[in-house]
Amino acid sequence: MKLRYRSPSGGGTLELDDAATVSQLLAALRTSTGFTDVIVKYGWPPRALNGTDQASATLQSLGLQRESLTVVPDESAASVAETRAAENIADAYAREAATKGVKDQNISVPLPENNSRLVLRVMPDDNSCLFTAVGGALRGLEPHHASGTQPSGDYTPAALRRLVVEHILSQPDKFTEVVLEMAPERYCARMQQPDVWGGAIELGILSELFRVEICAVDVKTGSVFRYGEGLGYELRCVLVYSNIHYDRIAEIFVEGQEEMDFDVTRWPVSSADGSSTPMGDYVLVRAQELCRKLKDEHHYYTDTSDFVVMCNQCGWVGQGQKALAKHSLETGHTEISEIEDTT
Known part of the structure; x- marks a missing residue:
């Protein structure tokens, strides 16, 4: 046979x-x-x-x-441990990148179409960055087709996780084990844990629930990943994705503004009269410009597939997420530095 x-x-x-x-x-x-x-x-x-x-x-x-x-x-216990170890260490690189000055420099680019600026709002590195980034862009909106206890309009990561889980469990024919790559009940139990990362599934669900197009601009490639595109949603929000971390794009009208309560975080997907370019399109173009600045001037991304790292505790050098996780599990070493490409 x-x-x-x-x-x-x-x-x-x-x-x-x-x-x-x-x-x-x-x-x-x-x-x-x-x-x-x-x-x-x-x-x-x-x-x-x-x-x-x-x-x-x-x-x-x-x-x-x-x-x-x-x-x-x-997905044995060992592989789960390896993945978690790699995620935790990789997340440390995002923190390191932020402490190099990105968070404090208020990185921004002009938005001349609106006489304003787009600024990077850096999210905490607590494994809930996706939910924090999206939550800040959803303030004041109400979710559609959601069951259970409704959030008040101020969306914490925990509240958004609950909405995602309720949505998955309410549509068992759509969110099957094949789609989720594990039993839905197990997936939902994990997603409610604050140290589990969200991803494409969660962005798609949040886009659907709030009827907002969510665009994530990849720092390394400049590509735009769109969730809810073409579904007739009126508003768009924009995130920055550095491969292991999500941040939020905001529009400000006073350069250097640090107070986020006055941020604009949603823009029209189409123009009112259908004849001119919508502000949401201008924002996407300028967001890509900001991401090029983050990549070229600040190396604000981590490629977990081919980065080269060194263990500060024993001098070990390895490449890629898998090798890093294995070394961390075998030795318990967590003091790791990325060896940046200087070519």
């Missing part, structure tokens, strides 16, 4: 006996992919093999001889 599979490390084929069992398949995949443990998905919609209950079942009895399998590493 020949089986095809695909995995994060690439595709491949396996030659197994016609009477092979699920247990034998899993063992062969672990050997072939190099993963300590694996989750195997098959069929449509994709469902996972149960290595415990189905261990002795033959592949033919499950019809797997006709399937192309998807293989992913199992």
Whole structure:
């Protein structure tokens, strides 16, 4: 029996006996992919093999001889610990970048179309930066289609996390285990923890709930990731994404203004008469300009896939998030410095 599979490390084929069992398949995949443990998905919609209950079942009895399998590493306790360690250390780089002066310099660019300036509002590095950044742009708005206790209009990270979780649980057909890459109940339990990061799923949900287009400008590439685009939303807010951290873009009318209560954080997606360029488009262009300034002048981003780091405690040098997490777990060392590319 020949089986095809695909995995994060690439595709491949396996030659197994016609009477092979699920247990034998899993063992062969672990050997072939190099993963300590694996989750195997098959069929449509994709469902996972149960290595415990189905261990002795033959592949033919499950019809797997006709399937192309998807293989992913199992999220074991060790891999969760590695990811958390890497996230915590990587987040320290965002703090280091901020302490180099970005937070205190009130980084801004002119917005001549409105005789004002766009400024970077740096969010706290507490693993809830996405929710803090978005929350500050949603002040005064009310969520749509949300159940449970409603926030008052002042949106803390905890309040936004609750709204996201309620939304996920209210639409089980949409937010399935396949979409969330884990059981929805588990995903929601994790998302309510203050040290768990939010991402694209959360931005999409918040955009839908508040009917606001959310744009995140990537510092390294200048690309704009849009959530809620083309859905007829009237307003847009803009975030800055540095790969491990989210900040907020605000418009100010007094240069050097530090008081955020007077910030403008939402702009029209389209012009009132449909003939002129909407202010939201001007803001996006200037936000990209601000991100180029952050990249070129302040190196305000971290590429966790290829950064080179050194351990200040033992002198170890490694590259990438995975190597960094492994070193931290094995040694307990956390005093890490990034070796910046000077070429």
